[in-house]
Amino acid sequence: MTTAPPPPSQRHPPLSTVRQTVRQTVHPVSPSGSALHVAAETGDTKRAFVPPMTPQPLCIQGSSEVLRPVSELPSKFRSVFEFPYFNYVQSKALDDVFYTGRNFVASAPTGSGKTVLFELAIIRQLMETSEPWSDFKAVYMAPIKALCSQCFENWKRKFGPLGLKCKELTGDTEIDDFFEIQDSHIILTTPVHVVKDTTRGATLEVVVSRMKTVNVYRAVQNPKGAVSMRFVAVSATIPNITDIADWLCDTNGSATYLNMDESHRPVKLRKVVLGFPCSSSQTEFKFDLTLNYKMANIIQTYSEHKPTLVFCTTRKGAQQSAAVLAKDARFLMTIEHKQRLMKYANSILDSKLRDMLVLGVGYHHAGVDLSDRKLIESAFLEGDLPVLFTTRTLAMGVNLPAHLVVIKSTTTYVAGACEEYSEADLLQMIGRAGRPQFDTSATAVIMTKLETKDKYLSLMNGMEIIESSLHGNLVEHLNAEIVLHTISDVNMALDWIRSTFLYIRALKNPKHYGFSTDLDRQGIESKLQELCLKNLNALSSIGLIHMDEDINIKTTEPGRLMARYCVAFETMKQFSQITGTENLSDLTTLVSKSKEFSDIQLRTNEKRLLNTLNRDKNRTTIREERDRRSGLLNAACSDAQGALAHGVPPSAHTAASPGSAEMSGSGSGPGSDDDEGELVEPCEEDAQSSYQRMRMAMPVQPASPPVDYLQSLAPSPRRRRREVVAPRMEPLLHYASPSPPSAGSSSHGTASGLCGAKNP
Ligand SMILES: Nc1ncnc2c1ncn2[C@@H]1O[C@H](COP(=O)(O)OP(=O)(O)OP(=O)(O)O)[C@@H](O)[C@H]1O
Numbered sequence: 001m002t003t004a005p006p007p008p009s010q011r012h013p014p015l016s017t018v019r020q021t022v023r024q025t026v027h028p029v030s031p032s033g034s035a036l037h038v039a040a041e042t043g044d045t046k047r048a049f050v051p052p053m054t055p056q057p058l059c060i061q062g063s064s065e066v067l068r069p070v071s072e073l074p075s076k077f078r079s080v081f082e083f084p085y086f087n088y089v090q091s092k093a094l095d096d097v098f099y100t101g102r103n104f105v106a107s108a109p110t111g112s113g114k115t116v117l118f119e120l121a122i123i124r125q126l127m128e129t130s131e132p133w134s135d136f137k138a139v140y141m142a143p144i145k146a147l148c149s150q151c152f153e154n155w156k157r158k159f160g161p162l163g164l165k166c167k168e169l170t171g172d173t174e175i176d177d178f179f180e181i182q183d184s185h186i187i188l189t190t191p192v193h194v195v196k197d198t199t200r201g202a203t204l205e206v207v208v209s210r211m212k213t214v215n216v217y218r219a220v221q222n223p224k225g226a227v228s229m230r231f232v233a234v235s236a237t238i239p240n241i242t243d244i245a246d247w248l249c250d251t252n253g254s255a256t257y258l259n260m261d262e263s264h265r266p267v268k269l270r271k272v273v274l275g276f277p278c279s280s281s282q283t284e285f286k287f288d289l290t291l292n293y294k295m296a297n298i299i300q301t302y303s304e305h306k307p308t309l310v311f312c313t314t315r316k317g318a319q320q321s322a323a324v325l326a327k328d329a330r331f332l333m334t335i336e337h338k339q340r341l342m343k344y345a346n347s348i349l350d351s352k353l354r355d356m357l358v359l360g361v362g363y364h365h366a367g368v369d370l371s372d373r374k375l376i377e378s379a380f381l382e383g384d385l386p387v388l389f390t391t392r393t394l395a396m397g398v399n400l401p402a403h404l405v406v407i408k409s410t411t412t413y414v415a416g417a418c419e420e421y422s423e424a425d426l427l428q429m430i431g432r433a434g435r436p437q438f439d440t441s442a443t444a445v446i447m448t449k450l451e452t453k454d455k456y457l458s459l460m461n462g463m464e465i466i467e468s469s470l471h472g473n474l475v476e477h478l479n480a481e482i483v484l485h486t487i488s489d490v491n492m493a494l495d496w497i498r499s500t501f502l503y504i505r506a507l508k509n510p511k512h513y514g515f516s517t518d519l520d521r522q523g524i525e526s527k528l529q530e531l532c533l534k535n536l537n538a539l540s541s542i543g544l545i546h547m548d549e550d551i552n553i554k555t556t557e558p559g560r561l562m563a564r565y566c567v568a569f570e571t572m573k574q575f576s577q578i579t580g581t582e583n584l585s586d587l588t589t590l591v592s593k594s595k596e597f598s599d600i601q602l603r604t605n606e607k608r609l610l611n612t613l614n615r616d617k618n619r620t621t622i623r624e625e626r627d628r629r630s631g632l633l634n635a636a637c638s639d640a641q642g643a644l645a646h647g648v649p650p651s652a653h654t655a656a657s658p659g660s661a662e663m664s665g666s667g668s669g670p671g672s673d674d675d676e677g678e679l680v681e682p683c684e685e686d687a688q689s690s691y692q693r694m695r696m697a698m699p700v701q702p703a704s705p706p707v708d709y710l711q712s713l714a715p716s717p718r719r720r721r722r723e724v725v726a727p728r729m730e731p732l733l734h735y736a737s738p739s740p741p742s743a744g745s746s747s748h749g750t751a752s753g754l755c756g757a758k759n760p
Pocket residue numbers: 026058083085086087090108109110111112113114115116236396397398399431432435436437
């Protein structure tokens with residue numbers, strides 16, 4: 001470090017003094033004056049009073065300990081922080097994250113200001129690097145684009161004036177850009193508890209494990225010259241933070257860690273679980289509808305006249321709930337408030353949303369037109385919109401001023417099947433309640449079935465141990481590591497597995513991973529080795545890797561394609577059986593059966609589009625529809641192919657807002673005709689209808705229509721070796737895909753990087 005800060009003990013006023021100072025100095029963002037209070041009922045309609053929301057002082061959790069001032073930092077860096085004192089969690093972490101360079105992991109409640117810990121780590125590294133910081137690189141990894149974009153905008157503003165360049169890399173980024181994040185000094189990861197997520201979790205785990213492995217190899221090869229990489233990870237409160245610290249170990253041992261429980265949340269959160277009866281004859285869908293009619297009372301009881309965010313499991317559910325509330329409750333607003341809402345409404349494209357907005361109710365989901373979504377977000381952010389119904393797109397770390405968060409139904413739809421929310425998802429949604437700059441207290445209400453009420457009560461109070469999910473996708477990740485050269489022989493594969501979180505947890509909870517509890521450490525290690533070898537053999541059996549007798553491993557062309565496009569092993573197995581004689585219909589049916597498309601469902605509003613495409617004489621159409629999914633895929637293929645063959649532009653629907661058609665068919669109450677035929681929708685993160693996603697997945701280069709493309713994947717001698725423009729698997733949002741051969745590579749993931757402005 002270039003600057004030695006004075007010893008911490010000389011610098012901190014006692015907490016009581018600090019609290020006083022903070023109350024006087026900090027001006028939290030103030031929502032401009034609206035909150036819902038359903039106050040009285042007149043006939044069927046409840047009357048509501050909406051008082052203006054007053055600015056709240058920042059409430060700081062405390063004890064006899066002291067808060068640390070931002071003035072501890074060299075003056076040059078203070079502008080990064082928009083407050084005079086670090087909060088309790090940050091003050092506790094400061095010594096580890098700022099005054100040492102050890103790997104660090106923090107487990108702290110949502111809204112406790114964990115992003116600041118990343119900023120402190122960056123500043124420390126800057127202080128250790130001489131200017132100009134042209135070689136300095138920090139990489140921030142997050143599982144969704146919205147989180148990354150938020151951080152990107154924030155850091156561009158904060159670190160730009162210091163001479164740092166900020167760059168956002170996502171699954172859409174050109175591969176070459178990913179080379180820029182090689183040789184990073186710091187890897188910042190949030191939220192690390194995502195490792196237990198079945199899809200995104202494994203990707204995070206392998207990216208971090210890969211970086212660890214590469215870091216160790218580099219240090220061995222070049223003990224003096226190699227850039228040493230620091231890991232800083234944050235997570236919501238989890239009980240086994242020490243396992244994460246063990247996983248993020250370095251040559252000095254486990255990472256240092258900070259474990260702060262829910263009591264250290266800067267904004268106190270009241271958690272309420274409400275159970276509602278659901279008869280055996282009632283479908284999930286009908287149950288969800290009945291909850292709409294409870295909403296007005298819940299908002300009246302718990303919102304304390306402040307903004308409410310309601311999480312719904314589907315887009316249609318969000319729209320229907322909003323429509324019911326707009327009909328059921330009336331919000332009393334000042335003239336000025338109404339005028340502000342009217343101003344937003346005038347710019348809203350969707351007529352239903354526009355009508356609701358003037359009544360103080362809005363909805364937000366990935367199917368809503370982008371410009372409408374932005375308007376709704378700012379109306380809510382400004383405190384002008386009393387109630388916002390949304391899908392969980394808004395749940396990941398986005399700061400919104402919700403005093404009350406309601407989770408309407410705990411059942412979500414994944415790949416067309418009902419599933420209860422994971423604890424991590426729930427915590428993220430609940431974490432939107434009571435953000436420090438907006439509130440001093442908050443409430444989260446979970447609406448679930450009577451029989452699951454106890455489960456959620458204990459989930460809210462207890463905490464789930466974080467396990468690895470890597471064993472579920474080990475074969476794909478092993479292949480990726482081989483493509484990236486992290487693994488080039490069997491021994492390296494075993495070293496790599498020892499660097500994973502899977503290894504840490506398998507030793508502690510072997511049963512979870514299918515191993516006998518009687519096994520000792522050595523026994524579990526050999527089981528993990530067996531698992532590794534079994535998967536390597538599976539890859540080799542269909543030509544995805546080549547293993548020689550000296551245990552050396554090399555990748556092959558199909559193996560590279562599998563890794564580049566995140567194709568599942570099972571899909572590659574299906575592709576390996578292609579003989580080259582298949583027609584378009586056979587191939588689209590094959591592709592539609594692949595795991596990657598398993599969450600694609602035909603939506604009610606898409607049937608018409610499908611029929612229109614089938615009737616179009618200018619397009620090649622496959623009539624033989626074996627199931628809805630292949631029907632959709634066929635339509636997508638035909639659309640792309642027809643466009644190529646006849647110079648017809650692809651269907652206008654591919655460019656239109658997916659939400660607009662859908663909205664016009666919804667908003668009805670229970671029992672509407674529309675309800676029964678509606679297929680559930682996949683969980684959403686990107687604004688594409690299933691048709692669009694299929695359409696995007698199709699190659700659209702004239703040289704590679706679908707049949708050629710698929711046949712080119714077949715490991716047959718007739719396969720032509722040529723560049724193919726391959727599908728973008730948008731629904732698969734990974735931290736990283738193994739595109740470029742580097743430790744820091746990531747092609748389907750989401751990352752923001754900070755690097756010195758002069759960096760090439
Ligand atoms: N010391 C502080 N004083 C005042 N406000 C702060 C302080 N630290 C952070 N904040 C504000 O608190 C809000 C929450 O911070 P942040 O998003 O980093 O929390 P988090 O712990 O990462 O939350 P989540 O886990 O939900 O993503 C931000 O708006 C931030 O500006």
